[in-house]
Amino acid sequence: KAGVTQTPRYLIKTRGQQVTLSCSPISGHRSVSWYQQTPGQGLQFLFEYFSETQRNKGNFPGRFSGRQFSNSRSEMNVSTLELGDSALYLCASSPGLASDNEQFFGPGTRLTVL
Amino acid sequence: GQQLNQSPQSMFIQEGEDVSMNCTSSSIFNTWLWYKQDPGEGPVLLIALYKAGELTSNGRLTAQFGITRKDSFLNISASIPSDVGIYFCAGQEWYQGGKLIFGQGTELSVKP
Numbered sequence: 001k002a003g004v005t006q007t008p009r010y011l012i013k014t015r016g017q018q019v020t021l022s023c024s025p026i027s028g029h030r031s032v033s034w035y036q037q038t039p040g041q042g043l044q045f046l047f048e049y050f051s052e053t054q055r056n057k058g059n060f061p062g063r064f065s066g067r068q069f070s071n072s073r074s075e076m077n078v079s080t081l082e083l084g085d086s087a088l089y090l091c092a093s094s095p096g097l098a099s100d101n102e103q104f105f106g107p108g109t110r111l112t113v114l
Numbered sequence: 115g116q117q118l119n120q121s122p123q124s125m126f127i128q129e130g131e132d133v134s135m136n137c138t139s140s141s142i143f144n145t146w147l148w149y150k151q152d153p154g155e156g157p158v159l160l161i162a163l164y165k166a167g168e169l170t171s172n173g174r175l176t177a178q179f180g181i182t183r184k185d186s187f188l189n190i191s192a193s194i195p196s197d198v199g200i201y202f203c204a205g206q207e208w209y210q211g212g213k214l215i216f217g218q219g220t221e222l223s224v225k226p
Binding site: 004055056105 | 145147149154155156157158159162202204206208211212213214215216217218219
């Protein structure tokens with residue numbers, strides 16, 4: 001079974017721009033969660049999508065948004081980029097069931113904001 | 115943001131030694147997960163724990179779900195150079211769906 005894939009792997013943007021990151025979950029998984037990883041704050045939960053609906057949300061500003069498509073692929077968008085948005089963005093896929101919710105991570109997208 | 119208290123932050127050990135790290139939380143979790151992350155990669159799931167008191171092994175790795183549901187530990191026996199990396203604990207509350215709360219990580223260095 002193919003693992004979680006994320007594109008692009010690396011991205012360089014300037015302040016004020018917007019960016020879209022993509023995540024393809026493991027086949028059959030219906031839940032996709034997004035995390036931001038920085039040296040200072042560690043791994044922080046952004047949001048989770050399950051069956052095209054946002055099921056849970058972390059404490060990030062509204063500039064961070066996401067969506068999920070009918071094939072479970074998910075995108076994350078960050079508008080009006082700030083320097084502090086530079087981070088490794090990780091997505092995790094899981095079946096999303098209470099009885100089976102182990103999360104498997106992709107390799108991440110390294111975003112650098114200049 | 116909310117985090118678990120993971121210790122130690124870093125460890126420098128000799129190949130062949132055993133390693134132990136732990137996580138504590140002020141919240142009760144219904145799931146504890148342990149991940150390893152190599153530089154430039156995403157975390158890789160090592161062990162998942164679902165019941166208080168549960169002890170689970172994966173090769174040389176053993177993890178336990180604390181009986182209070184507020185802590186967990188991970189042991190690595192007979193460490194080898196490829197064990198080098200950052201180990202994270204993550205907890206999940208039953209009503210929070212896919213939301214994982216992560217520890218700060220334990221950076222492990224193994225001297226051959």
